[in-house]
Amino acid sequence: MLIKLAWRNLWRNKLRTAIMLSAMAFGLIGVVTMIGFMNGMYGNMIDNAISWQTSHVQVHHQDFVDNPETTLAIVEPELITAELDKISEVIAWSERFIVDGMVASARSSRGVRVNGVDIDAEARVTPIASSVKEGSWLPAEGRHPVVVSLKTAQRLRLKLGSKVVITFSNAEKDVTGAAFRVSGFFSTPSSNFDDGNIYVRRTDLMAMAGIDGSHEIAVLLDDKNKMSNALAISVRDKIRLITSSENSVRDWQQIQPMLASIIAQMGPSNAILLGIFVLAMGFGVVNIMLMSVFERTREFGVLMAVGMQKHKVFALIIFETSLLGVTGATLGLMSSLGLIELLQITGIPLGNMAEGLGAFGVDTTLYPQVAASEYRYIFITVVLVCVLAALYPARQILKQRPVDAMAEKH
Amino acid sequence: MSIQTTQLRKTYNQDTDFPVHAVKQLDLSIEQGEFVAVMGPSGSGKTTLLNMIGGIDIPSAGTVIIDGIDICALKDKALIAFRRDNIGFIFQDYSLLPVLTALENVEFVMQLQGHSEKECRERAITLLDQVGLGEQLHKIPSKLSGGQQQRVAVARALAPSPRFVMADEPTANLDAKSTAELLDIMQQLNEKEGTTFIFSTHDPRVIKRARRVIVFEDGQLTEDRAQ
Ligand SMILES: Nc1ncnc2c1ncn2[C@@H]1O[C@H](COP(=O)(O)OP(=O)(O)O)[C@@H](O)[C@H]1O
Numbered sequence: 147m148l149i150k151l152a153w154r155n156l157w158r159n160k161l162r163t164a165i166m167l168s169a170m171a172f173g174l175i176g177v178v179t180m181i182g183f184m185n186g187m188y189g190n191m192i193d194n195a196i197s198w199q200t201s202h203v204q205v206h207h208q209d210f211v212d213n214p215e216t217t218l219a220i221v222e223p224e225l226i227t228a229e230l231d232k233i234s235e236v237i238a239w240s241e242r243f244i245v246d247g248m249v250a251s252a253r254s255s256r257g258v259r260v261n262g263v264d265i266d267a268e269a270r271v272t273p274i275a276s277s278v279k280e281g282s283w284l285p286a287e288g289r290h291p292v293v294v295s296l297k298t299a300q301r302l303r304l305k306l307g308s309k310v311v312i313t314f315s316n317a318e319k320d321v322t323g324a325a326f327r328v329s330g331f332f333s334t335p336s337s338n339f340d341d342g343n344i345y346v347r348r349t350d351l352m353a354m355a356g357i358d359g360s361h362e363i364a365v366l367l368d369d370k371n372k373m374s375n376a377l378a379i380s381v382r383d384k385i386r387l388i389t390s391s392e393n394s395v396r397d398w399q400q401i402q403p404m405l406a407s408i409i410a411q412m413g414p415s416n417a418i419l420l421g422i423f424v425l426a427m428g429f430g431v432v433n434i435m436l437m438s439v440f441e442r443t444r445e446f447g448v449l450m451a452v453g454m455q456k457h458k459v460f461a462l463i464i465f466e467t468s469l470l471g472v473t474g475a476t477l478g479l480m481s482s483l484g485l486i487e488l489l490q491i492t493g494i495p496l497g498n499m500a501e502g503l504g505a506f507g508v509d510t511t512l513y514p515q516v517a518a519s520e521y522r523y524i525f526i527t528v529v530l531v532c533v534l535a536a537l538y539p540a541r542q543i544l545k546q547r548p549v550d551a552m553a554e555k556h
Numbered sequence: 557m558s559i560q561t562t563q564l565r566k567t568y569n570q571d572t573d574f575p576v577h578a579v580k581q582l583d584l585s586i587e588q589g590e591f592v593a594v595m596g597p598s599g600s601g602k603t604t605l606l607n608m609i610g611g612i613d614i615p616s617a618g619t620v621i622i623d624g625i626d627i628c629a630l631k632d633k634a635l636i637a638f639r640r641d642n643i644g645f646i647f648q649d650y651s652l653l654p655v656l657t658a659l660e661n662v663e664f665v666m667q668l669q670g671h672s673e674k675e676c677r678e679r680a681i682t683l684l685d686q687v688g689l690g691e692q693l694h695k696i697p698s699k700l701s702g703g704q705q706q707r708v709a710v711a712r713a714l715a716p717s718p719r720f721v722m723a724d725e726p727t728a729n730l731d732a733k734s735t736a737e738l739l740d741i742m743q744q745l746n747e748k749e750g751t752t753f754i755f756s757t758h759d760p761r762v763i764k765r766a767r768r769v770i771v772f773e774d775g776q777l778t779e780d781r782a783q
């Protein structure tokens with residue numbers, strides 16, 4: 147009966163309630179879309195960083211990280227790969243022979259990181275093979291193939307089949323060089339990455355350098371939760387146990403601390419967004435609850451006169467505001483859910499903005515993401531704020547004696 | 557079973573330069589089953605008196621004793637419960653809940669007492685039948701005439717089976733016909749169920765029907781007669 151009464155009271159002033167509910171709904175759509183946009187953008191950044199740059203775990207010689215010299219190869223890499231084969235969460239791993247060198251065409255030259263990779267292993271760990279836009283990924287046969295980015299190709303004026311010369315310092319610190327033939331052009335979401343990386347076969351590079359081994363082992367895990375590095379840490383620690391202390395084993399957040407800070411600030415920044423909305427909404431609710439309660443002062447007086455206990459009067463007011471909150475939050479979140487679902491299909495084209503964001507590794511089309519837990523959290527916050535907003539008006543009414551309440555004329 | 561006031565006094569604006577003595581040193585005794593009219597000009601203190609003996613206003617001095625209970629000494633919660641179970645109110649402006657139907661308005665106060673839904677429904681329908689609103693159960697107050705609304709208010713006041721009903725100028729907003737109907741109903745209930753009615757009025761037609769008339773002037777009892 148109390149809830150029925152509360153619900154009908156809520157709709158006494160239809161226009162006022164409808165306006166408040168619309169304000170809540172539109173506000174929530176705005177907030178949820180913003181949160182979805184941010185989540186989508188940062189999530190995309192993290193996804194791209196993991197798939198292209200950090201994988202989940204990487205192993206290097208500890209000195210290679212700061213000083214990438216050809217001689218600083220991983221100590222006993224076969225122990226590591228043997229261990230990786232035993233860990234069930236490991237999807238794939240790739241051993242890389244890496245040198246910093248120059249790539250030159252007839253027109254121009256550029257400093258690049260030359261990634262010597264095992265063709266199939268690399269294709270399993272990163273999406274490189276599928277990111278070749280023209281030509282093909284490194285072939286197993288044929289002399290000295292190289293895959294460069296579209297950007298590098300433009301700068302060096304390369305065509306498929308063009309010849310380039312790659313030079314770098316070998317193990318003896320002598321400059322060594324060889325001719326390679328372009329087999330394909332790739333393009334990744336990160337313009338920085340495209341600028342600085344080319345791919346050749348590991349065996350070709352080892353032959354040029356005059357030593358065997360690898361400088362980097364990148365490990366890809368079966369881990370859907372991009373907001374946490376827990377699984378990466380556990381695999382990292384397993385490898386640390388069996389490998390020489392001269393090797394450094396790091397999870398993706400250690401490799402790219404910016405990713406950890408992005409994740410760390412996502413929660414607070416979404417909370418601030420929600421906080422601002424909820425504060426504005428809270429004042430709105432206080433306002434309409436004050437109006438709706440005080441214009442009924444006499445009625446509450448009558449209720450107390452005919453024997454309604456104060457806690458029930460209080461409950462009635464709280465029910466009214468809760469129903470307002472629940473209705474508003476449901477309306478708002480349902481519409482938001484619909485909008486987000488739609489945007490999940492269509493995506494948000496970033497247009498010009500994508501150019502700028504390309505440097506951070508963000509795709510040109512964004513898919514907003516809002517987790518079920520975020521919807522729940524928003525729902526609870528909205529209802530809670532509505533209840534809090536009604537406490538003051540409710541208290542004011544309860545302080546009155548029935549006669550005084552009834553004496554109020556409206 | 558009675559209402560007993562001793563040296564009952566109510567002064568508004570007590571601590572100011574212009575105190576209003578709404579009720580002055582009143583000793584009054586009303587027995588169960590009486591049908592009493594409190595009569596007097598506007599501003600004479602009728603409402604104040606009814607509010608105090610109904611337990612919704614607190615006297616400045618003196619006591620109100622109902623069935624041996626000093627209601628002025630009751631705590632908030634106990635006082636509300638006491639009113640709920642013992643005293644019915646009928647207000648000049650009806651004061652029904654506008655969002656509830658006639659039936660729900662009557663059921664509601666019984667539910668406050670904790671009766672089952674079925675009990676409430678049955679008694680509410682019986683009472684509304686008695687006041688001649690058997691056909692209007694599901695109408696909200698704004699769809700009823702003033703006289704009909706006041707009859708719903710009578711049903712509501714009687715639903716919790718109170719022993720005393722306070723009616724402050726119940727007919728002030730009603731036309732002659734509705735006034736007569738309402739008085740018939742109140743009188744019947746008084747005679748059949750022994751419910752005590754205390755109503756204030758300055759309408760001579762209403763006074764005619766009362767069995768006891770208390771005349772009030774300037775906060776003081778000037779006449780107390782049976783008729
Ligand atoms: N809340 C109040 N504050 C100050 N004075 C009041 C208040 N209520 C009533 N009065 C005064 O008390 C006197 C009695 O009022 P009331 O009991 O309403 O008389 P009646 O019901 O006979 O018209 C009047 O002079 C009125 O102005």
Ligand SMILES: [Mg+2]
Pocket residue numbers: 599602603604724725
């Ligand atoms: Mg009066």
